[in-house]
Amino acid sequence: MEYTWRWFGPNDPVSLAEIRQTGATGIVTALHEIDNASAWPEAAIHERKAAIEAEGLTWSVVESVPVTEAIRTAGPGCDADIEAYATTLLRLGAAGIKTVCYNFMPVADWTRTDLMRPLPNGGAALAFDYIACVAFDLFILQRPEAAGDYTAAERAAAATYIETLDDAARQRLIDNITAGLPGANAGYDLTGFRSAVAAYDHIGHAELRENLRYFLARVVPAAEQAGVHLAIHPDDPPQPLFGLPRIVSNADDARWILEAVDSPANGLTFCTGSYGAAAENDLAAMAAAFAHRIHFVHLRSVACDRAEPRSFYETEHLGGDVDVAGVMSQLLNAEEHRHSSLPMRADHGHHLLGDAGRPTRAGYPLYGRLKGLSELRGLAMGLRYSS
Template identity: 45%
Template structure:
């Protein structure tokens, strides 16, 4: 498997020289500074790729080439947006960058309610607290329908929280929910988020799937022509939030994605953390189910609570059997080697580490520390070596 590391370019305080010391061989990056829907110019791609190469790495995966909200909503004449996306793909392919990770989550990317929840020993992690998310939806956004989206005891606790917290606490919660990914995308205040949500009125699961299928119909033929592989990232969290449907949350959803445009280049980013946050998901079993279409992997772990809350665990300590999952991925690689496939090795990266030790002294991107991910990579590297040795 190809050990890789997510790097945010000029938005990242972690340098490529530091990444080199982790032992990773590949870089996962994107042009986060470019607003959604704009073409990634050949010049900008070459500049980024040259920096990656000069540091001794290969740019192995684009994460991500984002999809404009108009495409997700199916709004208006989308000809220009699809053309821009295809041109960006062509410019990437010309530089030999052939794997694109993307998501189809409406409006928000990954969502958490606490970016620095304490864990044992003084480290911190990303956490999704169901009570706080319910309070955000019901009492800050004023979305009364959200009372039906959470268990009754969570709704009761959310009301108590909303009555007893300060404006600073509310602002911190809004900041966490809006954290998403760094780069040129919209962050909202409460009024702005309410307005953005209204633009999704009438878009249910069926409509969102139809818009996603249109995206695949427009993009996958170009990927085939360019020799590229597209791999959708599962929803994070894998449940509807803010009244918006999520359609890439479990094994059945992944089956639908792969069948919506049945092509080897239409694939999956196997994110063990996103899928693992759904109690109904058996992540190693889902991985085995879609293994031949896994083009990229995010390896991380989560620990779940009965009320729907979850937090990032250490890579080998959460609810997902990481050893079993790695066995599935290595078995798939062996099959690909035997079949003579060009994509024999699966790139993976350690995802969402704990902020620990000297990470606390730096203003690092939430979920993307240096020491915490180094720990995760070392643990995953050890599991891979043991499984390959037959242990």
């Protein structure tokens, strides 16, 4: 297993020199400064790769080459954006970068309602409060069809919740939900978010699946030519939000994606925190079933609220409700039959110790991820010795 670390480029408060001290040998990054609809320039790819290698590290995974909303909605500009995407894959492959993580989540990337939930030990964690999300949809976003998507009890709880927010807390909720893709220069303002959601008025689960199939049918051949493995990230959280469909939430979804374009180049990012936020997902069984098409792994855990299981917070990497050890065991067993090491990163992390003094992105502190990576490396070593 190759231990990797997500780095957001030269402006990341966590430097490559520091990453090298964490035990990670691979870097997971992207050219975040390039417009989502543009092909990545060859020179920029090689420049970033050289900077990483100059620090004794390897650019192991691209996370991510973003999929545009035009592609997801099959709207104007879709084919041009897909062509640019395929060109980027060819250029990455030519540069020796062979794994590309991406997602197909409409409008919102991973969504949290609280980016700094206090923990008993003095640290802070990411959290998702389902009722807070309902309140945002009903009373802030004011989506016309929202009321019909929730029960009377959920609407009442959301109404009570929104009354507890002062202006600062209300704005914080808006900012957290509309933040956009990690590493992107900007998310949405409320008006832009509302317009982006409205673009999906006539796109349901089946239509979004077909749009993904259309995308894959055109980019997988480029990935095959380039020797690149595509690895789709699951929905986070794995449930519909704001009336938007989600199509990468469970084993059935993963199986459909792999069969839609049946190629080794079309694979999965196995994120235990994302899949693990749905109690019905058996992650160890999923890891075993899909091991041959898992190209990248995010390991972390969550604890779901017993009263409202759609709410959760991110726990220590070996805590919570996710069977991280069971997943790791399955992946280590499968790795014996691979031709190369499986890249894995400790996903997210608590804000701990000196993290408060660094302007890191939410979920991507130094010390919290260092702790998680150390725990996961120890788990892997223990499993190897016990087998």
